Amino acid sequence: MTERHLGRLIEDTDGALSLLAALAESFRTVEEQTTSFQSQCDDLVSEQRRLQTLADEVGTDLHYYGYLDNATRRLNAPGAGSLADTEELSEILASLDSCIHFMAHHKEYRDSESYLARYQALLTKSLHLLEVGLTARLEKVSTELSKQIAATNSDAAQHALAYGRFEELLVDGSYSLVPNVQQVVASAYTQPGAARTNHQSYSIYANTANNIFRTYLQWRDHSLRPIVQKELDAFRNDAKDSKATSAGYSAVETASRRLIKQTFERSYQEVLLFTKVFAVDPQYSANTNSVFGTLRAYRSDLVNAVNVAPLASLLQTALGATNDLSTVCNVLGWVTHEYLLLDLDEDDTNQDNASDGNEEDGSPSYLAAHSRQMAARLLAEHLWLFADALFEAEIAKSITKFPIAPEALKIVPITDGQAASNAYPPVRRAIELLSMFDQAMPKERCQSNSSVVFKIVKEAISALQRAELRIKSAHMSTDPDLFLIKNLLILKNELLSLEIGDIRNDGTGTGAMQHFGQIWDALSLATNLVGYFSTFIPGQSLWSRATGAVAGSAAAAATAAGSGYASVSGRAASAVGSITGSVPGSSIAAMLPGGPAAPSVSDLDVSEQLDEALRRSINAFTQRWGNLIYEGSSRKLGGKNVAKLERELDDLLQTAFSNQPEVATKLKEAIQNVAQAGGAQQSDTKANRV
Known part of the structure; x- marks a missing residue:
């Protein structure tokens, strides 16, 4: 019985071992099949990822192509002119910049040059809408204020209307018009007024910005003319009055000093207003592509943020009529000592204020710095040459x-x-x-x-x-x-x-x-x-x-x-x-007239x-x-x-x-x-x- 029992155990054990061997063989077969399947799955996943990346890239590239229709419809739709005072125009400008940049850097893509030209045309159109919108608003504000300025005789009231009220109506009264203008100007110029020539669409932005500057200056002339004309009439009358002498000074000299101070202060106010409207401070630059060069090239008989030619013309006419060289020298000497020869303590104070970033807050130091620049340009560009001829x-x-x-x-x-x-x-x-x-x-x-x-x-x-x-x-x-x-x-x-x-x-x-x-x-x-x-x-x-x-x-x-x-x-x-x-690369040597080449020492x-x-x-x-x-x-x-x-x-x-x-x-x-x-x-x- 025991032997039979043990024999059955041995038989069961052998069966179990056979089963286990068969199972092991099956597992080996399954493992081989699973490894092959896993490898195939890994290949499929990698291919899926590659296709997804390719699809994303193609979709992104197609976006730069597809945005053309969207922008064209929006800019050509009825009422597109209202975009100038909306945030949507800012988004359109940013998108057009991206599309132009993409097409300019992927010239190997199909029809890239054609799309580049069409995007540039849309950018020009959108900038034109902004320019028209700003012109309309300037015309409305200036026309309204000109009537009010002409209707009052108070100097304080006229100043408040010409600057405070003008800023309120133009800057504070607009929703997105002035920010959009500032965005356009920032695309063409840095904050000190240097040209961003490395920008892809610099020429388009600069052309619009310069047109906006000229339009702004024209309407500012329209607003300021009653005020400035009254000052000019007073200057001419004082200069002709032979009895009007002060502290031993001649009438022409006294009138010239007063006019120079008034002009420098008005130019300073114009700089502050210009900075608030366009978010750019026109620092002196010999480069004609700068904001300073653009404003300087604007011809007008009224003073603006950088123009000293009208002041120089008036002074030369009045001083030349006196036929008195000593009076001319007195005026030039006064300008030099009043504005250029500042005390060292005052110089240090001005530099500290400038380093603290307070040069645009209407502080006295900024007024002094601006007056010094205007005085130096008035002398170097005009009055010194005028005095040399008289001498x-x-x-x-x-x-x-x-x-x-x-x-x-x-x-x-x-x-x-x-x-x-x-x-x-x-x-x-x-x-x-x-x-x-x-x-x-x-x-x-x-x-x-x-x-x-x-x-x-x-x-x-x-x-x-x-x-x-x-x-x-x-x-x-x-x-x-x-x-x-x-x-x-x-x-x-x-x-x-x-x-x-x-x-x-x-x-x-x-x-x-x-x-x-x-x-x-x-x-x-x-x-x-x-x-x-x-x-x-x-x-x-x-x-x-x-x-x-x-x-x-x-x-x-x-x-x-x-x-x-x-x-x-x-x-x-x-x-x-x-x-x-x-200003990088600039010095007063560039401002001063060099004259002809110096002769030899012996001559x-x-x-x-x-x-x-x-x-x-x-x-x-x-x-x-x-x-x-x-x-x-x-x-x-x-x-x-x-x-x-x-x-x-x-x-x-x-x-x-x-x-x-x-x-x-x-x-x-x-x-x-x-x-x-x-x-x-x-x-x-x-x-x-x-």
Whole structure:
């Protein structure tokens, strides 16, 4: 029984093992089939993903093609003009920008060029709708306000209507019109007004933005004309009123100052309004594609955010009618000192406010910065050139064409202690013109190859040379060399006093020859050796040595003579230069008129020409009088004429330099050296013969 039971167990076990083996074989077969199926499924999933990605890309690309019909229907639908004041126009512009960008960067796609042209046409049409909408609103607002402005005589009320009410009706009264305009302007220009030339549709946006700017300026002229016309009438009346003087200023000068302040303040208000309407601040730029260049190119007889030409035209007309060069210089000097020469503390305050981002909040610092820019442009672009022309006309009239009269060629005693009181009239006029030019101009402009300063000195030297020839040809009693020395020293001393442009009162009096020692040192290294060396080196003299060293010494003397004013003049240059410091690649050098190419140094350096004329005159005078004294003291004459010659020499020097004893002393020392050198030469000649 046990054996049978165990046998059945063995049989059952064998059956179970057979079943398990069959199951294992089945599982192996299923596993093989499942692995193959899983691989096929993975391939299908990957293919599905690839197709989905491809479908998305095709759908996206088809969107850029399909949007054409939608945009065309919306822009051509009845009432499309109302889009200008809706947010939908902003979305349309953004979508058209995307489509244009896509077509421009996928030129290999089918019909991309055709679609690009059609999208650009739709963009132009949508921008035209915006332009028409803004024009209509400007016309409505300006027409309404013009009537109200003309109906009131209150300046405060007119200002409130022209700016506060105008901004309220145009900016605050629109739903999306002004934001849409700002979006268009931002697509063409940066916030400071630089052109976004890298934008795909820059030319289209820029054309619309410029049209909008011009339309805006035209309607602003329409609104402001009653106000500005009243100010212009008041200016013309004040300028013609000969009795209207204030604090010693002429009527024209007082009226010009008032007009300049009014114009700068109005331009400042226009800048603020322009910034609020278009969200762009037109910073100075020499690029004609900038907002500044567009506004500057707009021709109008009224002031706007950047235009100074109307102000310059009015000032030139009024100042030119006075025929008074000093009045012109006073106005130019006032503009320079009022707006360009600011205190250092004020400069620092302005820079701090600008760095805090407050330059557009109507703060006094922003008003000062804008006024400085307007003043610099008014001077550099208009008034400086106008003043130069007046100076050149005055030079030709009073110096170049001055008639030579015998009375003017005499050396008369000095009056009132003024060294220039007995100067030749053209020299006196040259000094006056130099002083006026210095008062009217920043120091840097007087020193940097100024054609006016050059012409004044050049023509004064020429006038003196013509007078010298007349003295010699007429055999007048006037000593021609002393005549030249006297007048050339006065002219040279004035140039050193001004530093070719800088006037200072050092307490010695305007008539003192305070720089004579520097002039003498610049002309000669060793005065007591002049006559001695000139007798041994015929035709050579320390007085006619190379002009390079002399010019360097004279320049050093001039610098030492007036370094106290350098800080003020330096601030003038920095004030002008900081106007466009925030604009990349711009500087005030681009604003200032460069004029023609600078001539060579020998043609332009009047200081060297003046020094050379002085050396020749002093050398001729000292040589001639030294020889006369030597011959008078020779054994042939027994020294009988020496006292007479010395008295005559003293009289000449006293008449010419009565209040400048140092000049007479130096000349007498040089003459004595020449006389002594003559005696030494004769002794050496006898010794050589022996």
